[in-house]
Amino acid sequence: MTTEILKTALEKGLKGVGLSATEAIELTSIPDDQIYVILSISEQVRRRHKGVEVNLCAIVNAKSGLCKEDCAFCSQSVKYSTGINEYPMKPASTLVEAAREAEGYGAREFSIVTSGTKIEKDKDVSILIDTLSAMKGSVGMERCASLGILARETLKKLKDSGLESYHHNLETSRSFFPNICTTHGYDEDVEAVKAAKETGFFVCSGGIFGLGETWKDRIELASTLKELDVDSIPVNFLNPRPGTPLEKSHNLTPFECLKIIALFRLMLPAKDIVVCGGRQVNLRDLQPLIFAAGANGMMVGNYLTTPGRDPKDDLKMLDDLGLIPRGH
Numbered sequence: 001m002t003t004e005i006l007k008t009a010l011e012k013g014l015k016g017v018g019l020s021a022t023e024a025i026e027l028t029s030i031p032d033d034q035i036y037v038i039l040s041i042s043e044q045v046r047r048r049h050k051g052v053e054v055n056l057c058a059i060v061n062a063k064s065g066l067c068k069e070d071c072a073f074c075s076q077s078v079k080y081s082t083g084i085n086e087y088p089m090k091p092a093s094t095l096v097e098a099a100r101e102a103e104g105y106g107a108r109e110f111s112i113v114t115s116g117t118k119i120e121k122d123k124d125v126s127i128l129i130d131t132l133s134a135m136k137g138s139v140g141m142e143r144c145a146s147l148g149i150l151a152r153e154t155l156k157k158l159k160d161s162g163l164e165s166y167h168h169n170l171e172t173s174r175s176f177f178p179n180i181c182t183t184h185g186y187d188e189d190v191e192a193v194k195a196a197k198e199t200g201f202f203v204c205s206g207g208i209f210g211l212g213e214t215w216k217d218r219i220e221l222a223s224t225l226k227e228l229d230v231d232s233i234p235v236n237f238l239n240p241r242p243g244t245p246l247e248k249s250h251n252l253t254p255f256e257c258l259k260i261i262a263l264f265r266l267m268l269p270a271k272d273i274v275v276c277g278g279r280q281v282n283l284r285d286l287q288p289l290i291f292a293a294g295a296n297g298m299m300v301g302n303y304l305t306t307p308g309r310d311p312k313d314d315l316k317m318l319d320d321l322g323l324i325p326r327g328h
C-alpha cells in the first residue's frame with residue numbers, strides 16, 4: 001500500500017499533475033518513522049520542477065497591531081493582550097530602507113505587510129504608491145505586498161505603481177476556519193485571492209499549521225489552493241504567541257512539519273512552496289530537510305512580530321546543501 005502511493009506520488013509529481021485529495025489521505029497515513037521514504041520522492045519532484053534554485057523572501061511589518069479581527073494565532077489582534085509593538089503605517093522612506101537592507105542580506109522578493117483586513121486610509125495607499133515607485137528606481141527585488149482584502153480599484157492602482165506580487169493567506173481549510181476566526185468569512189479571503197489573480201498579480205496564498213487542524217483540513221486547504229491556481233504557497237508553522245488563545249498549542253513535531261511540506265509539494269508539484277514563519281522553533285535542527293520535503297523557498301530575516309535567525313546562517317545552509325539562491 002505504502003509503496004503503491006509513493007509510486008503514484010512520484011509519477012504524478014514528475015508529470016506536474018499532483019495527488020488527488022483521496023490519494024493524499026493515503027500519503028499522510030504513512031507513519032513518521034518512514035518520513036525519509038516520503039522525502040526521497042518529494043525531493044525528486046522539487047528538483048524536476050524547481051531545480052536547485054531557492055527563492056528568498058523578506059518582509060517588513062509596515063503597520064503593526066490594532067487589528068479588529070480575532071485570528072486565534074495572531075499577536076496583532078486588538079482582542080488579545082500580547083504586548084507587541086503597535087504602530088500606524090511607516091513612512092515610505094523607512095519601508096524603502098527596509099527593502100534595501102533585505103536586498104543586502106540576500107533576499108530577492110520583498111513584501112510590505114500590514115495588519116488588518118484592509119487599508120482604510122487614502123494616506124496609507126499614497127505611502128504604498130510612493131514606496132513602490134521608489135523601490136522601482138533603487139532596489140532590484142520583486143515587489144510584493146500583503147495588505148488584506150482590498151477593493152479591486154486599489155489593487156489596480158498598486159499594480160500600476162509597480163507591485164508585482166500579492167499575498168493573502170487562506171490560513172486553514174474552510175471547514176476548520178470558524179475555529180480560528182469569527183470576525184470574517186472564508187469566502188472573503190477566497191475572493192481576495194481571486195481578485196489578486198484577476199488583477200494580474202503573481203499570487204501567494206497558503207496557511208499556518210499547528211492550529212489544531214487535522215490532516216483532512218490540510219488536504220482540504222491544498223485542494224482549495226489547487227482550484228484557485230495560486231502561484232506560490234507560503235507554509236507557516238505556529239509559533240504560539242503569549243496572550244493569544246493558541247498560546248499553549250505546541251502541536252507540531254519536526255517530522256510532521258516535513259510531512260506537511262511534502263504533502264503540498266506532492267499535491268501541487270509545480271508551484272512554489274515557501275517556508276515562512278515558525279521555521280526555527282518548529283523544525284529546529286531539521287531545517288535543512290525542508291528542501292528535501294519539497295520547499296523551494298524560505299523567508300529570511302525577521303518575521304512580523306518575532307525575530308528570525310541570521311540570514312548569513314540561512315545562506316550558508318543553502319551553500320552546504322548545494323542549493324542556489326535565485327537571482328544571485
Ligand code: SF4
Nearest residue numbers: 067069071074115116
Ligand atoms: S492574521 Fe491578519 S487579520 Fe488576522 S488578526 Fe492578525 S493581522 Fe488581523
